[in-house]
Ligand code: SF4
């Protein structure tokens with residue numbers, strides 16, 4: 001019998017929600033356990049953070065000196081490194097502090113800021129070490145992590161979803177909330193993978209899966225303003241969960257410039 005794929009699931013600055021994608025697999029997780037060995041997965045049981053593995057899943061972004069040092073050990077111990085979720089892939093909510101001064105935030109929030117050890121900027125994993133595959137979403141779904149593992153078990157590189165959410169709306173024949181109701185929607189610049197979940201329930205996409213392939217962010221920013229959003233509100237749309245994705249970061253900064261005019 002072939003040796004099982006050794007897998008580790010590591011946590012950095014994050015809410016733990018993406019790790020739940022594994023636990024939410026339910027019975028499928030038990031089947032998976034027959035094919036892979038979870039060598040480190042603190043939320044589920046085994047704790048061996050410095051173990052060498054075939055695949056390391058990484059949740060969370062880098063926001064402390066300790067994390068900046070630890071991610072290098074994770075990289076050195078893994079043949080294939082996969083980021084899971086918005087924090088690991090594009091900074092997450094905590095990276096919004098990059099838009100201001102870290103010391104001011106810490107001083108404003110904590111009574112004794114001298115006990116807080118934080119980097120000036122929060123960074124996605126790819127800004128620190130080489131990443132082999134990025135899974136986007138807030139949180140990622142069990143379907144995504146399973147598809148990645150199945151591909152690796154078959155000896156192929158997992159495919160990436162890069163289409164826009166709009167395309168998925170068309171495939172599902174979901175009525176467009178922006179065209180029919182004038183609701184500001186981020187679907188035209190956001191990658192699919194969620195099955196256009198939010199529009200299917202009659203609400204706008206807020207871009208939790210990050211930028212799609214070839215997004216025209218400036219054009220969407222103008223459209224959002226045309227629908228009544230202020231420049232500040234447009235900036236907030238781009239500077240949200242995936243704020244460190246370059247195309248979203250630039251579009252948000254451009255909108256904020258408009259706010260200053
Ligand atoms: S609802 Fe949003 S994602 Fe769907 S087609 Fe309209 S703009 Fe695109």
Ligand code: SF4
Pocket residue numbers: 165190191194195196197198199204205206207208209210
């Ligand atoms: S529709 Fe947009 S906000 Fe909703 S789950 Fe999909 S990518 Fe995320």
